[in-house]
Amino acid sequence: MNNDNTNMNTNMNTTNSLGYDKAIVSENLTKKFGRFTAVDTISFSVDKGEIFGFLGANGAGKTTAMRMLTGLLLPTSGRASVAGFDVFTQTEEIKRNIGYMSQKFSLYEDLTIGENIDFYGGIYGLGRSELKTKTSEMIEKFSLGDAGRKLIKDLPLGWKQMLAFSVAMIHNPQIVFLDEPTGGVDPITRRRFWDLIYEASSQGKTIFVTTHYMDEAEYCGRVSIMVDGLIEAMGRPNDLKLQYGCDSMNDVFVKLARPE
Amino acid sequence: MRNIRHIVKKEFTQLRRNKQMLQIIIVLPLIQLLILVNATTFELKDVTMIVSDLDKSATSGRLVERFTASGYFIITGSTESAEHAAKGIDSSKAKMILIIPNGFERDIYGKLSPDVQLIINAEDGSAAGLIQSYASAIIMDFNQSIVRKIMRIPEPEINQGIEIRDRYWYNEELDYKFYMAPGILAILVTIIGLFLASMSIVREKEIGTIEQLNVTPIRKHEFIIGKLLPFWIIGLAELAFGLIIIKLLYDVPFEGSILLLFGMAALYLIVVLTIGLLISTTSETQQQSMFIAWFIMVIFLLMSGLFTPIDSMPGWAQVLAVLNPIAHFVEILRRILLKGAGPSEVQAQFFILLAYAVVTTFLSTWRYRKVSG
Numbered sequence: 107m108n109n110d111n112t113n114m115n116t117n118m119n120t121t122n123s124l125g126y127d128k129a130i131v132s133e134n135l136t137k138k139f140g141r142f143t144a145v146d147t148i149s150f151s152v153d154k155g156e157i158f159g160f161l162g163a164n165g166a167g168k169t170t171a172m173r174m175l176t177g178l179l180l181p182t183s184g185r186a187s188v189a190g191f192d193v194f195t196q197t198e199e200i201k202r203n204i205g206y207m208s209q210k211f212s213l214y215e216d217l218t219i220g221e222n223i224d225f226y227g228g229i230y231g232l233g234r235s236e237l238k239t240k241t242s243e244m245i246e247k248f249s250l251g252d253a254g255r256k257l258i259k260d261l262p263l264g265w266k267q268m269l270a271f272s273v274a275m276i277h278n279p280q281i282v283f284l285d286e287p288t289g290g291v292d293p294i295t296r297r298r299f300w301d302l303i304y305e306a307s308s309q310g311k312t313i314f315v316t317t318h319y320m321d322e323a324e325y326c327g328r329v330s331i332m333v334d335g336l337i338e339a340m341g342r343p344n345d346l347k348l349q350y351g352c353d354s355m356n357d358v359f360v361k362l363a364r365p366e
Numbered sequence: 367m368r369n370i371r372h373i374v375k376k377e378f379t380q381l382r383r384n385k386q387m388l389q390i391i392i393v394l395p396l397i398q399l400l401i402l403v404n405a406t407t408f409e410l411k412d413v414t415m416i417v418s419d420l421d422k423s424a425t426s427g428r429l430v431e432r433f434t435a436s437g438y439f440i441i442t443g444s445t446e447s448a449e450h451a452a453k454g455i456d457s458s459k460a461k462m463i464l465i466i467p468n469g470f471e472r473d474i475y476g477k478l479s480p481d482v483q484l485i486i487n488a489e490d491g492s493a494a495g496l497i498q499s500y501a502s503a504i505i506m507d508f509n510q511s512i513v514r515k516i517m518r519i520p521e522p523e524i525n526q527g528i529e530i531r532d533r534y535w536y537n538e539e540l541d542y543k544f545y546m547a548p549g550i551l552a553i554l555v556t557i558i559g560l561f562l563a564s565m566s567i568v569r570e571k572e573i574g575t576i577e578q579l580n581v582t583p584i585r586k587h588e589f590i591i592g593k594l595l596p597f598w599i600i601g602l603a604e605l606a607f608g609l610i611i612i613k614l615l616y617d618v619p620f621e622g623s624i625l626l627l628f629g630m631a632a633l634y635l636i637v638v639l640t641i642g643l644l645i646s647t648t649s650e651t652q653q654q655s656m657f658i659a660w661f662i663m664v665i666f667l668l669m670s671g672l673f674t675p676i677d678s679m680p681g682w683a684q685v686l687a688v689l690n691p692i693a694h695f696v697e698i699l700r701r702i703l704l705k706g707a708g709p710s711e712v713q714a715q716f717f718i719l720l721a722y723a724v725v726t727t728f729l730s731t732w733r734y735r736k737v738s739g
């Protein structure tokens with residue numbers, strides 16, 4: 107993967123944080139809901155083509171951070187840019203350049219896969235013939251066969267998630283945000299899902315992914331671990347294991363997230 | 367523009383798959399127009415009245431005759447003292463007192479307008495309103511025949527247009543169902559529009575797809591138009607459906623231009639749909655939005671003048687009634703259908719609805735945000 111220096115502070119000071127050379131740059135990004143600080147001054151940057159794992163316990167603030175980066179939620183303070191666009195002022199430009207798979211299921215359950223593709227693809231400006239080929243490609247890729255004519259709600263969860271991922275990528279975005287894409291999915295399908303992620307990464311796309319599965323954390327180039335809105339640790343999985351003297355990412359995570 | 371088409375297509379596909387919603391859209395108008403029209407219709411028969419004819423002329427006699435001949439009123443007493451008459455109402459001997467002033471005949475032929483006084487027992491508001499409109503109808507009708515006589519216009523030569531317009535509105539053949547059916551039709555269009563629109567966005571919030579939509583580069587106005595256009599079409603189709611039903615069931619006269627009617631309904635639906643949208647964007651759950659929609663619907667309905675005449679409401683309520691879009695739409699439907707009103711006669715309502723549409727469209731678009739705070 108990427109052999110980027112993980113020392114954030116020097117990185118932030120030496121390069122223009124809102125430059126275009128990084129896929130995602132965040133500097134002291136903060137979100138408060140009333141008095142409650144859901145995301146607390148988080149700073150990090152993600153290189154183009156990197157797979158960045160965004161870890162944290164339930165309620166740590168992962169989804170909130172991701173919603174700020176995707177232009178869905180206005181930050182309270184700090185700075186951040188995605189694909190070189192500012193999260194405060196250029197949310198619509200960001201939206202044109204990213205794909206997003208939300209934590210809640212994002213396809214329409216009462217439509218078929220083809221109808222979902224027609225809808226989302228149509229909104230991204232894909233033409234009629236393009237939509238047709240995308241649909242048949244997807245049915246072939248996931249060997250859906252006759253299931254391609256079924257409504258999404260009648261498909262198994264694993265398939266649904268892979269389809270949702272593919273639809274989130276329908277407009278060929280350079281940066282993809284995945285919020286717990288494999289939640290509740292069986293291990294074999296999870297493996298296949300990660301094949302899709304690697305495939306996208308090999309095409310130079312940047313992947314920003316959250317997960318609660320620590321085996322998946324090991325697949326990431328770098329990870330950050332968030333605790334109560336703060337980023338407590340960040341680096342390559344192997345470096346983090348060394349740093350905290352653990353055998354697995356699981357132990358690192360438990361050590362950080364449950365510090366008793 | 368293309369994006370609007372994509373959303374409309376998706377909405378219709380989803381609607382087609384939603385069997386319950388389809389049932390509501392088809393069954394609701396049938397039930398409402400069948401049951402509500404009959405249930406809210408009170409036959410006016412044998413309304414007791416006390417006559418106080420202070421003029422005692424041939425003309426005043428003929429006016430009284432008109433009342434008895436109508437079949438709706440029976441005279442239970444006559445008196446020359448107003449006090450007496452008032453007692454009759456107090457003791458519920460009569461629902462109405464007709465007082466014809468002294469000099470009635472002289473004045474009416476002298477081209478003055480004598481004041482005929484009606485005192486109506488208003489314990490039952492809706493009945494009182496109805497009695498009042500019937501009684502005024504009879505008086506107006508009578509008045510016209512006098513005018514004809516003075517101007518020496520033989521009956522058949524009178525301007526046919528006016529004659530027909532008045533026939534259904536204010537005369538003894540008036541069928542109360544004719545009066546109610548357009549009102550129920552207005553309720554129907556409002557309910558369908560308000561509920562479909564108030565569910566629209568909050569439903570996507572609940573299932574989570576709103577996030578996915580908000581993260582696309584779709585423009586705000588495209589999204590809103592795409593979302594509301596299907597309901598607008600359904601609302602108008604519902605109106606057409608309802609019109610056919612009231613024609614078939616009650617043979618309600620369609621005196622005015624159907625095109626004008628649909629034009630006004632198109633504008634009215636914009637008001638209803640954007641109010642629904644506003645509810646939908648401010649709610650977090652479908653339940654919440656359903657509750658608010660019901661609340662607004664009930665207030666609008668009770669203050670619409672459909673069940674209680676607006677005239678008999680307290681002053682502040684009358685002011686609120688002016689702000690009630692459904693009241694204006696009911697009035698528009700009645701005027702166009704029953705009186706054959708042309709554009710100029712619904713102009714005032716048109717401008718009120720237009721102002722409403724501008725405000726509610728502005729509010730709902732402003733409230734819908736692709737980026738939350």
Ligand SMILES: Nc1ncnc2c1ncn2[C@@H]1O[C@H](COP(=O)(O)OP(=O)(O)OP(=O)(O)O)[C@@H](O)[C@H]1O
Pocket residue numbers: 139144162163164165166167168169170171209
């Ligand atoms: N709109 C909001 N208003 C108030 N509080 C909120 C809002 N959205 C999130 N929160 C709170 O912010 C905190 C972080 O939530 P968030 O959804 O970002 O966590 P998460 O890391 O994604 O958790 P999970 O792993 O369960 O998805 C939670 O305590 C949550 O209740």
Ligand SMILES: [Mg+2]
Pocket residue numbers: 168169170209285
């Ligand atoms: Mg989350």
